[in-house]
Amino acid sequence: MTAEIMNGSGLAAKLREDLRTELAPFQASPPGLAVVLVGADPASAVYVKHKIRACEEVGIRSIHVSLPATATQEQIAAEIRRLNAARDVHGILVQLPLPSGMDTLAALAEIDPVKDVDGFGALNQGRLVSGLPGFRPCTPAGVMHMLQAGNVPLAGAHAVVLGRSLIVGKPLATLLLAADASVTVCHSRSADIGALTRLADILVVAVGRARMITADMVKPGATVIDVGINRVQQGALAGSLCGDVDFESVRRVAARLTPVPGGVGPMTIAMLLRNTVDAWHRQARGAHRG
Protein backbone atom coordinates (compact mmCIF):
# COMPACT_ATOMS: atom_id res chain seq x y z
CA MET A 1 0.00 0.00 0.00
CA THR A 2 1.11 3.56 -0.62
CA ALA A 3 -0.70 6.16 1.45
CA GLU A 4 -2.66 9.00 -0.03
CA ILE A 5 -0.87 12.16 1.13
CA MET A 6 -3.39 14.58 2.65
CA ASN A 7 -2.74 18.08 1.37
CA GLY A 8 -3.11 20.52 4.27
CA SER A 9 -1.47 23.36 2.36
CA GLY A 10 -4.01 23.10 -0.45
CA LEU A 11 -7.01 22.88 1.87
CA ALA A 12 -5.72 25.79 3.96
CA ALA A 13 -5.17 27.92 0.85
CA LYS A 14 -8.78 27.31 -0.16
CA LEU A 15 -10.00 28.33 3.33
CA ARG A 16 -7.87 31.50 3.22
CA GLU A 17 -9.25 32.34 -0.21
CA ASP A 18 -12.81 32.02 1.12
CA LEU A 19 -11.95 34.31 4.04
CA ARG A 20 -10.38 36.86 1.72
CA THR A 21 -13.56 36.99 -0.34
CA GLU A 22 -15.68 37.31 2.81
CA LEU A 23 -13.55 40.16 4.19
CA ALA A 24 -13.00 42.14 0.98
CA PRO A 25 -16.03 44.45 1.49
CA PHE A 26 -14.95 45.28 5.06
CA GLN A 27 -11.41 46.54 4.57
CA ALA A 28 -12.27 49.98 6.00
CA SER A 29 -12.80 48.36 9.43
CA PRO A 30 -11.32 44.85 9.28
CA PRO A 31 -11.04 42.23 12.00
CA GLY A 32 -7.97 42.69 14.20
CA LEU A 33 -5.78 39.96 15.70
CA ALA A 34 -3.25 40.82 18.40
CA VAL A 35 -0.28 38.45 18.68
CA VAL A 36 1.60 38.75 21.97
CA LEU A 37 5.16 37.43 21.91
CA VAL A 38 7.10 37.34 25.18
CA GLY A 39 10.86 36.91 24.85
CA ALA A 40 12.87 36.13 21.76
CA ASP A 41 12.56 32.38 21.14
CA PRO A 42 13.60 32.11 17.45
CA ALA A 43 11.05 29.36 16.59
CA SER A 44 8.24 31.47 18.10
CA ALA A 45 9.38 34.51 16.15
CA VAL A 46 9.13 32.50 12.90
CA TYR A 47 5.62 31.25 13.73
CA VAL A 48 4.49 34.76 14.59
CA LYS A 49 5.80 35.99 11.25
CA HIS A 50 3.80 33.25 9.45
CA LYS A 51 0.65 34.22 11.30
CA ILE A 52 1.07 37.89 10.49
CA ARG A 53 1.63 37.12 6.81
CA ALA A 54 -1.48 34.91 6.72
CA CYS A 55 -3.52 37.71 8.35
CA GLU A 56 -2.41 40.21 5.74
CA GLU A 57 -3.26 37.82 2.92
CA VAL A 58 -6.92 37.50 3.97
CA GLY A 59 -7.54 41.06 5.16
CA ILE A 60 -7.17 40.71 8.93
CA ARG A 61 -5.24 43.54 10.59
CA SER A 62 -2.52 42.11 12.82
CA ILE A 63 -1.22 43.89 15.88
CA HIS A 64 2.12 42.58 17.00
CA VAL A 65 2.95 43.12 20.69
CA SER A 66 6.46 42.20 21.86
CA LEU A 67 7.46 42.02 25.50
CA PRO A 68 10.97 41.25 26.75
CA ALA A 69 11.74 37.86 28.32
CA THR A 70 12.22 39.78 31.56
CA ALA A 71 8.60 41.01 31.58
CA THR A 72 6.74 40.25 34.78
CA GLN A 73 3.53 38.28 35.00
CA GLU A 74 1.75 41.51 35.90
CA GLN A 75 3.13 43.31 32.82
CA ILE A 76 1.82 40.53 30.58
CA ALA A 77 -1.56 40.66 32.33
CA ALA A 78 -1.70 44.45 31.93
CA GLU A 79 -0.95 44.17 28.21
CA ILE A 80 -3.70 41.57 27.75
CA ARG A 81 -6.18 43.79 29.65
CA ARG A 82 -5.32 46.69 27.36
CA LEU A 83 -6.01 44.46 24.31
CA ASN A 84 -9.26 43.21 25.91
CA ALA A 85 -10.43 46.82 26.03
CA ALA A 86 -9.27 47.80 22.50
CA ARG A 87 -12.29 48.03 20.22
CA ASP A 88 -10.28 47.29 17.06
CA VAL A 89 -8.79 44.08 18.50
CA HIS A 90 -11.14 41.11 18.05
CA GLY A 91 -8.77 38.24 18.75
CA ILE A 92 -5.83 37.87 21.15
CA LEU A 93 -3.18 35.17 20.87
CA VAL A 94 -0.42 34.78 23.44
CA GLN A 95 2.30 32.85 21.68
CA LEU A 96 3.30 29.73 23.62
CA PRO A 97 5.50 28.59 25.20
CA LEU A 98 6.00 31.56 27.52
CA PRO A 99 9.50 31.93 28.98
CA SER A 100 10.15 29.42 31.77
CA GLY A 101 8.91 30.49 35.17
CA MET A 102 5.82 32.23 33.79
CA ASP A 103 2.38 31.00 34.81
CA THR A 104 0.83 30.16 31.43
CA LEU A 105 -2.67 29.41 32.72
CA ALA A 106 -2.75 32.67 34.65
CA ALA A 107 -1.81 34.61 31.51
CA LEU A 108 -4.43 32.78 29.40
CA ALA A 109 -7.05 33.47 32.08
CA GLU A 110 -6.66 37.20 31.45
CA ILE A 111 -7.88 36.93 27.85
CA ASP A 112 -11.51 37.96 27.41
CA PRO A 113 -13.28 34.71 26.33
CA VAL A 114 -14.89 36.50 23.35
CA LYS A 115 -11.36 37.30 22.08
CA ASP A 116 -9.81 33.92 22.96
CA VAL A 117 -9.31 32.80 19.34
CA ASP A 118 -6.84 30.07 20.37
CA GLY A 119 -9.58 28.55 22.51
CA PHE A 120 -7.06 27.75 25.26
CA GLY A 121 -8.86 29.58 28.08
CA ALA A 122 -10.87 27.67 30.67
CA LEU A 123 -14.23 29.00 29.47
CA ASN A 124 -13.74 27.89 25.87
CA GLN A 125 -12.20 24.56 26.91
CA GLY A 126 -15.17 23.97 29.20
CA ARG A 127 -17.57 24.89 26.41
CA LEU A 128 -15.84 22.34 24.19
CA VAL A 129 -16.15 19.57 26.78
CA SER A 130 -19.77 20.57 27.41
CA GLY A 131 -20.61 20.48 23.71
CA LEU A 132 -21.52 24.18 23.74
CA PRO A 133 -20.49 26.63 21.00
CA GLY A 134 -17.20 28.44 21.57
CA PHE A 135 -13.74 28.86 20.09
CA ARG A 136 -12.14 25.48 19.37
CA PRO A 137 -8.34 25.22 19.64
CA CYS A 138 -6.93 25.70 16.14
CA THR A 139 -4.78 22.59 15.67
CA PRO A 140 -7.52 20.16 16.78
CA ALA A 141 -10.06 22.06 14.65
CA GLY A 142 -7.67 21.86 11.69
CA VAL A 143 -7.21 18.09 12.16
CA MET A 144 -11.00 17.55 12.27
CA HIS A 145 -11.41 19.66 9.15
CA MET A 146 -8.79 17.58 7.31
CA LEU A 147 -10.43 14.31 8.37
CA GLN A 148 -13.82 15.56 7.19
CA ALA A 149 -12.44 16.91 3.91
CA GLY A 150 -10.74 13.54 3.34
CA ASN A 151 -14.03 11.69 3.96
CA VAL A 152 -12.40 9.68 6.74
CA PRO A 153 -15.15 7.78 8.58
CA LEU A 154 -15.22 8.85 12.24
CA ALA A 155 -18.36 7.30 13.72
CA GLY A 156 -17.42 3.99 15.26
CA ALA A 157 -13.76 4.29 14.28
CA HIS A 158 -11.04 3.79 16.88
CA ALA A 159 -9.00 6.99 17.14
CA VAL A 160 -5.76 6.90 19.11
CA VAL A 161 -4.36 10.27 20.16
CA LEU A 162 -0.72 10.24 21.20
CA GLY A 163 -0.17 13.29 23.42
CA ARG A 164 -2.34 14.85 26.13
CA SER A 165 -1.55 18.55 25.96
CA LEU A 166 -4.10 21.28 26.66
CA ILE A 167 -3.43 22.62 23.17
CA VAL A 168 -3.72 19.49 21.03
CA GLY A 169 -4.24 16.08 22.67
CA LYS A 170 -7.02 16.82 25.16
CA PRO A 171 -9.20 19.04 22.97
CA LEU A 172 -8.70 16.78 19.94
CA ALA A 173 -9.78 13.71 21.94
CA THR A 174 -12.91 15.64 22.92
CA LEU A 175 -13.69 16.60 19.31
CA LEU A 176 -13.18 13.02 18.09
CA LEU A 177 -15.48 11.76 20.83
CA ALA A 178 -18.11 14.30 19.81
CA ALA A 179 -17.81 12.91 16.26
CA ASP A 180 -18.67 9.43 17.63
CA ALA A 181 -15.19 7.89 17.44
CA SER A 182 -13.96 5.58 20.19
CA VAL A 183 -10.96 7.44 21.59
CA THR A 184 -7.82 6.23 23.32
CA VAL A 185 -5.42 8.88 24.62
CA CYS A 186 -1.87 7.78 25.31
CA HIS A 187 1.21 9.67 26.47
CA SER A 188 4.77 9.41 27.71
CA ARG A 189 3.78 7.28 30.70
CA SER A 190 1.66 4.83 28.71
CA ALA A 191 2.85 1.21 28.77
CA ASP A 192 3.55 -0.37 25.35
CA ILE A 193 2.61 2.55 23.15
CA GLY A 194 3.06 0.46 19.99
CA ALA A 195 0.38 -1.99 21.13
CA LEU A 196 -2.02 0.94 21.49
CA THR A 197 -1.12 2.77 18.27
CA ARG A 198 -1.52 -0.49 16.29
CA LEU A 199 -5.22 -0.53 17.27
CA ALA A 200 -5.85 2.84 15.62
CA ASP A 201 -8.02 3.34 12.55
CA ILE A 202 -7.09 7.00 12.99
CA LEU A 203 -3.75 7.75 14.65
CA VAL A 204 -2.95 11.33 15.63
CA VAL A 205 0.54 12.01 16.90
CA ALA A 206 1.36 15.17 18.83
CA VAL A 207 4.34 14.49 21.05
CA GLY A 208 7.24 16.48 19.60
CA ARG A 209 9.63 13.56 19.05
CA ALA A 210 11.05 13.38 15.55
CA ARG A 211 10.06 10.25 13.58
CA MET A 212 9.06 8.24 16.66
CA ILE A 213 6.14 6.52 14.89
CA THR A 214 7.50 3.83 12.60
CA ALA A 215 5.66 1.48 10.23
CA ASP A 216 5.52 -1.37 12.76
CA MET A 217 3.43 0.86 15.08
CA VAL A 218 0.72 1.49 12.48
CA LYS A 219 -2.24 -0.70 11.54
CA PRO A 220 -2.27 -1.34 7.77
CA GLY A 221 -4.86 0.96 6.18
CA ALA A 222 -4.91 3.48 9.02
CA THR A 223 -5.21 7.25 8.63
CA VAL A 224 -2.17 8.88 10.25
CA ILE A 225 -2.19 12.56 11.21
CA ASP A 226 1.20 14.02 12.11
CA VAL A 227 0.99 17.12 14.31
CA GLY A 228 4.72 17.18 15.14
CA ILE A 229 7.01 19.90 13.83
CA ASN A 230 10.65 19.12 14.55
CA ARG A 231 13.72 20.81 13.20
CA VAL A 232 16.20 18.17 11.90
CA GLN A 233 19.44 18.60 13.86
CA GLN A 234 21.95 16.45 11.99
CA GLY A 235 22.75 14.89 8.64
CA ALA A 236 22.07 15.89 5.06
CA LEU A 237 18.63 17.31 5.94
CA ALA A 238 19.82 19.43 8.89
CA GLY A 239 17.68 22.53 9.28
CA SER A 240 14.65 21.09 7.47
CA LEU A 241 11.40 20.08 9.20
CA CYS A 242 10.15 16.63 10.04
CA GLY A 243 7.16 15.32 11.92
CA ASP A 244 6.66 12.83 14.75
CA VAL A 245 5.96 10.17 12.10
CA ASP A 246 8.63 8.38 10.10
CA PHE A 247 7.07 9.42 6.80
CA GLU A 248 9.01 7.14 4.45
CA SER A 249 8.22 3.91 6.31
CA VAL A 250 4.67 4.77 7.42
CA ARG A 251 3.55 5.80 3.94
CA ARG A 252 3.94 2.15 2.93
CA VAL A 253 1.39 0.86 5.47
CA ALA A 254 -1.05 3.73 6.05
CA ALA A 255 -4.00 4.48 3.77
CA ARG A 256 -3.71 8.24 4.36
CA LEU A 257 -0.93 10.32 5.86
CA THR A 258 -0.34 14.03 6.45
CA PRO A 259 3.06 15.45 5.45
CA VAL A 260 5.30 17.82 7.43
CA PRO A 261 5.55 20.52 6.26
CA GLY A 262 2.34 21.05 4.32
CA GLY A 263 -0.07 19.10 6.54
CA VAL A 264 -1.55 20.15 9.86
CA GLY A 265 0.57 23.33 10.28
CA PRO A 266 -1.10 25.41 7.55
CA MET A 267 -4.52 24.17 8.74
CA THR A 268 -3.78 25.47 12.24
CA ILE A 269 -3.21 28.94 10.87
CA ALA A 270 -6.31 28.78 8.66
CA MET A 271 -8.41 27.89 11.73
CA LEU A 272 -6.89 30.79 13.68
CA LEU A 273 -7.97 33.17 10.91
CA ARG A 274 -11.46 31.61 10.86
CA ASN A 275 -11.77 31.98 14.65
CA THR A 276 -10.67 35.62 14.40
CA VAL A 277 -13.36 36.36 11.81
CA ASP A 278 -15.93 34.58 13.98
CA ALA A 279 -14.82 36.69 16.97
CA TRP A 280 -15.24 39.84 14.89
CA HIS A 281 -18.77 38.80 13.86
CA ARG A 282 -19.71 38.07 17.47
CA GLN A 283 -18.33 41.37 18.72
CA ALA A 284 -20.07 43.26 15.92
CA ARG A 285 -23.32 41.74 17.20
CA GLY A 286 -22.56 43.28 20.55
CA ALA A 287 -21.47 40.20 22.47
CA HIS A 288 -18.84 41.31 24.95
CA ARG A 289 -17.26 39.18 27.63
CA GLY A 290 -17.82 35.46 26.88
Ligand SMILES: Nc1nc(=O)c2c([nH]1)NC[C@@H]1CN(c3ccc(C(=O)N[C@@H](CCC(=O)O)C(=O)O)cc3)C=[N+]21
Ligand atom coordinates in the same frame (compact mmCIF):
# COMPACT_ATOMS: atom_id res chain seq x y z
N1 LIG B 1 -0.82 30.59 21.34
C1 LIG B 1 -0.32 29.77 20.42
N2 LIG B 1 -1.10 29.35 19.40
C2 LIG B 1 -0.61 28.51 18.45
O1 LIG B 1 -1.34 28.11 17.50
C3 LIG B 1 0.77 28.11 18.53
C4 LIG B 1 1.53 28.59 19.60
N3 LIG B 1 0.96 29.40 20.52
N4 LIG B 1 2.82 28.25 19.73
C5 LIG B 1 3.51 27.45 18.72
C6 LIG B 1 2.56 26.53 18.01
C7 LIG B 1 3.10 26.02 16.68
N5 LIG B 1 2.16 26.46 15.67
C8 LIG B 1 2.34 26.29 14.31
C9 LIG B 1 1.43 26.74 13.38
C10 LIG B 1 1.65 26.58 12.03
C11 LIG B 1 2.78 25.99 11.55
C12 LIG B 1 3.01 25.86 10.09
O2 LIG B 1 2.29 26.42 9.28
N6 LIG B 1 4.05 25.12 9.67
C13 LIG B 1 4.40 24.93 8.27
C14 LIG B 1 5.88 25.05 8.03
C15 LIG B 1 6.51 26.25 8.68
C16 LIG B 1 8.00 26.34 8.45
O3 LIG B 1 8.45 26.13 7.31
O4 LIG B 1 8.72 26.66 9.42
C17 LIG B 1 3.97 23.55 7.82
O5 LIG B 1 3.84 22.67 8.68
O6 LIG B 1 3.82 23.36 6.62
C18 LIG B 1 3.69 25.52 12.46
C19 LIG B 1 3.46 25.66 13.82
C20 LIG B 1 1.20 27.20 16.28
N7 LIG B 1 1.36 27.27 17.60
